[in-house]
Amino acid sequence: MNIHFIAIGGSAMHNLALALHDKGHRISGSDDVIFEPSKTRLQKAGLLPDTFGWFPDKIHSGLDAVILGMHARADNPELARARELGVPIYSYPEFLYEQARDKTRVVIGGSHGKTTITSMILHVLSYWDKPADYMVGAQLDGFDRMVHLTGENEFMVLEGDEYLSSAIDRRPKFHLYQPNIALLSGIAWDHINVFPTFENYLEQFRIFLEGIVPGGSITYNTEDPEVKALVEGLQAPIRKFPYATPDYEIRDGVTYLDTPEGMMPLKVFGRHNLNNMAGAQWICQQMGVDATEFYEAMATFKGAARRLELLAGNDAGYLFKDFAHSPSKAQATTRAVREQYPGKKLVACLELHTYSSLNADFLSDYRGSLDAADRALVFYTPEALKIKGLEEISPEDIQRAFNLQHLEVYTETAALREALEDLEVSDTVLLMMSSGNYGGLDLEALAGKFR
Structure with a gap:
């Protein structure tokens, strides 16, 4: 495919561009400013625009898709040209869904914890050499990219952000993924510039839950009252897996988790991280990783970037x-x-x-x-x-x-x-x-x- 990125320099956008480039697609892009590390990474792949700015002549009928980043405004001249020519336009999450349409989609949602939980899942899969496609919102230790796409992997793990998809698509990103396996970690009012009341914000998570495919599952944090009420009040043909913070103790500055194999020392700490770990364990189990394998892998987990x-x-x-x-x-x-x-x-x-x-x-x-x-x-x-x-x-x-x-x-x-x-x-x-x-x-x- 010939794919053009409007606002290619964004953290998420440039990772998707690199992933599609690795997959064999022909990539072009524009942006008015690009910061590091996006600039160097795009340059190494030969994808850095020659000149910064917006250039409608980059948009032509030979393009199979235009991907519109959140940084681009609704009056962007390249976007106007794409509409004029009838080139298919996708937001970032829309295009990810197209790449994952035939896969088992695992979506991790919540106001907090979603990056850490996604990171834990990917760490466990990598530890046991179980390949999966993914999109995560932080750079992970041991992973070159925040996005990985293939044609053959069965699963795609997606961090489910509740923020808007693009300047012309006001739907929250996680509404577009239609998960087969979902997790909801917690709900705490955020993004008040977009969701002016808590009730409006809460409604976005209700829509997310209603988007789970029939026969799918929701893994949910029972210690969060809003999550518990939403999930347990949901009338849908899906399975529900509750989780809560496991037992643990702290000795000499080290956190030990109570597991079936005994007390296990961890490289991370914090009650919220242990709660996240309990949710990740349920998701990994549904992806074919048993509890013993999960805990062995988690003993080596050092945390997500920029998180404690x-x-x-x-x-x-x-x-x-x-x-x-x-x-x-x-x-x-x-x-x-x-x-x-x-x-x-x-x-x-x-x-x-x-x-x-x-x-x-x-x-x-x-x-x-x-x-x-x-x-x-x-x-x-x-x-x-x-x-x-x-x-x-x-x-x-x-x-x-x-x-x-x-x-x-x-x-x-x-x-x-x-x-x-x-x-x-x-x-x-x-x-x-x-x-x-x-x-x-x-x-x-x-x-x-x-x-």
Whole structure:
């Protein structure tokens, strides 16, 4: 096939382009800006556009498909040309479904945990040399790409994102996959710029469940009340497999999981990760991996990229970075580190970076999220509010929302850097939580304090 990507430089888009290129398709693409590592990876494959920008003459009747990335706007000139010529236009998830139409589709959904659960499943399959196609939202240790496509593999494992498909397709991505085997990890209101009420957000997960093919299955977290109510109230000819956090204990900074073979040491920690593992085990069982095989593989799992990632540390202190940004993720991560290192001082630093987290109406949802920390810092920039077109919020607004007496609020990177550089690292765990970069803070330099 001849396939053109509009906005080829995106994290997901360039991985799909590379996967299709490896599969033997002829790929072209455009974008107005491409950052690393996408730029170098596309360049090595010969897919980097010669010039950045949008060029309608790249669209011609010889194309079999145009894939439209989320970064491209509805008035994109290449999109207009494709419509004029009648070239088939697909969103990213639409095209993935076409590639997986004849496969057993395994879709992992949820407001949180879906990347980690997908990573766990793929790690287990790789450990036992069980091939599968996949799409996951993070770069995994031992995997070259975030997308892998073949013609022969029986299964395709898909991370089911609830965000919109494209500028012209306002359906959440996971509505398009029609899973044979599905998992739902948890529901916590997010993306309020798209789903303005919790009821509207909840409805998207109900539609996801209704999209499971007849005779399929849903594996679900019974510890999440919204998930439990949705799944157990679902009237559909599918199988239901509940899961919950397994028993575990922590000894000398190591988490041990209670398995049929005895207590097994893990390389990851946190109650939320163990809950994710229980869901992954059910999915792997449905894919032909028994419990004993699953636990053997999971003993070597080091975690998904940017999820409780250890940047530096020794017996005196540790520096972790986590992708957590929503209230539920920040709370789960902070509590996990507190439980893992009860004898150390926990300093938690959260950046408010997303549209939801910077919205004044949403801020109160962060109440209690950092309570497990001995010292809590919150960082945001007024510039981020302007870029997102949001109303101003003050440090006092954040203080009230978090309702935490010892909370420190920073609005300038230099001031945050100074506070962290003055930190006494002995017997301390520093937890940095963000989906951004703290205005350009050099975490590698900070890591030097913990080495």
